[in-house]
Amino acid sequence: MKNKLKNENKFLKDEYLGSLDLSNIDNELYDKYNVKKGLRNSNGTGVLVLLTKISDVYGYKIEDGKKIDDEGHLYYRGYDIYNLAKLNKERFGFERVCFLILFSRLPSDDELVSFHEYLASEYALPKGFSEDVIFKNCSSSIMNQIQKSILSLYSYDTDPDNIDPYETMIKGLKIIAKLPAIISYSYRAKKHYIDDKSLHIRKPKKDYSLAQNLLYMSRHSGEFSRLESETLDLALILHADHGGGNNSTFANVVVSSTQTDIYSTIAASLGSLKGPRHGGANKKAKDMMDSIIKEVGLNAKDDEIRAVVKKILKKEFFDNSGLIYGIGHAVYTISDPRAILIKNKCHELAKMKEKLDIFNFYDKFERIAKEELSHEKGSSIHIATNVDFYSGLTYEILNINDDLFTPIFACARVVGWVAHNIENKLYCDKIIRPAGLYVGESKKGEFDGEI
Numbered sequence: 001m002k003n004k005l006k007n008e009n010k011f012l013k014d015e016y017l018g019s020l021d022l023s024n025i026d027n028e029l030y031d032k033y034n035v036k037k038g039l040r041n042s043n044g045t046g047v048l049v050l051l052t053k054i055s056d057v058y059g060y061k062i063e064d065g066k067k068i069d070d071e072g073h074l075y076y077r078g079y080d081i082y083n084l085a086k087l088n089k090e091r092f093g094f095e096r097v098c099f100l101i102l103f104s105r106l107p108s109d110d111e112l113v114s115f116h117e118y119l120a121s122e123y124a125l126p127k128g129f130s131e132d133v134i135f136k137n138c139s140s141s142i143m144n145q146i147q148k149s150i151l152s153l154y155s156y157d158t159d160p161d162n163i164d165p166y167e168t169m170i171k172g173l174k175i176i177a178k179l180p181a182i183i184s185y186s187y188r189a190k191k192h193y194i195d196d197k198s199l200h201i202r203k204p205k206k207d208y209s210l211a212q213n214l215l216y217m218s219r220h221s222g223e224f225s226r227l228e229s230e231t232l233d234l235a236l237i238l239h240a241d242h243g244g245g246n247n248s249t250f251a252n253v254v255v256s257s258t259q260t261d262i263y264s265t266i267a268a269s270l271g272s273l274k275g276p277r278h279g280g281a282n283k284k285a286k287d288m289m290d291s292i293i294k295e296v297g298l299n300a301k302d303d304e305i306r307a308v309v310k311k312i313l314k315k316e317f318f319d320n321s322g323l324i325y326g327i328g329h330a331v332y333t334i335s336d337p338r339a340i341l342i343k344n345k346c347h348e349l350a351k352m353k354e355k356l357d358i359f360n361f362y363d364k365f366e367r368i369a370k371e372e373l374s375h376e377k378g379s380s381i382h383i384a385t386n387v388d389f390y391s392g393l394t395y396e397i398l399n400i401n402d403d404l405f406t407p408i409f410a411c412a413r414v415v416g417w418v419a420h421n422i423e424n425k426l427y428c429d430k431i432i433r434p435a436g437l438y439v440g441e442s443k444k445g446e447f448d449g450e451i
Helices: 002-023 027-032 081-089 093-103 109-121 129-134 142-156 165-193 210-218 226-239 247-256 262-274 281-296 302-313 337-352 356-377 387-397 402-427
Strands: 055-063 066-076
Touching: 066 081, 066 093, 066 337, 081 093, 081 226, 081 337, 093 109, 093 165, 093 210, 093 226, 093 402, 109 165, 129 142, 129 165, 142 165, 142 262, 142 402, 165 210, 165 262, 165 402, 210 226, 210 402, 226 337, 226 387, 226 402, 247 262, 247 402, 262 402, 281 302, 281 356, 281 387, 281 402, 302 356, 337 356, 337 387, 356 387, 387 402
Parallel strands: none
Antiparallel strands: 055 066
């Protein structure tokens, strides 16, 4: 039987390899037919396919048809992220931003209290959910476990296929409220059933914010400082939305345009966010930096770091992809405001935790990597550090396991997914269906129905 399987696998592999030549699509064909590869224009800007009033990502100017690099800005409902980031000093900073993104305005203090009370009333998972969904057949991937859990919530909804915009908002708020418990329980289950550690489960506290509950339920001790909760709250604020064109939000809008349920759309977005070219980049950047530190040490000189950077670019180090994870962005040119804000908070946290040695290494690597990338692409090209570069380090200093890096991103971004889902339902009545051009050969007349 084993030999038969081996033969079948060899057959399939040979057929696959043989098909590559027959299926090859030459890059020149994209130019010939003016097909926007990856929905991107030739100058790197994204092809406009959506209209939104939720958030705006500004990374460059267009003057006389030419792309001009500029300092980056991110706006939620017209508010600059630099101003909104100051809300992290509040206990419910992220909740205030959630209200803004969903309802188009900042809440009063009384409205914020009512909003938090509603979310807190939905913190707990349905009876039996943890045992039946999370602790049975737990996954080594927390992101996949979250997907399964979100899809399972469909079965606990008495009217799951109701896609009325208001009902979508209510269902979305319930998912937002339950995510800290889903994430934390999925993590604790993985640690117990797969990593063979003790199982510690805590119920969410209704007087805690979403950020506080994430720390409380995921940590073995359940304890955290004010600076730690402030830092995580800021991270959630920075990741809450990033325009309608980011991959996971676009996936949400594409799937929701078929008029399917919100559980399916969020599961699709989670699958998108998991990838290392999107939300998974925070863990990928951290893994890369761990490999570099192991190679040269925290006290490495500039020349030693520069040599490693060159090896990465030559596809001779780490994953041999030639990518420096966390350095460079598709939209931001000179700067990513989220990276600046999280770096400043990370520095504050590193001082408190006596981790300045690793922070200083990241800072030095960032400078050298940007220099080398600019040199490779042309001295006039600006390279922006991505938020993913420092978010992973921030979580590490917070003593958050890397299994939770991308789930934390998801906990924040679900707010944007829900908002764009509703906006698209209200103002766009079309299913999103782009065209694809066939460039293969015609086989007409070559097959008479017999083999």
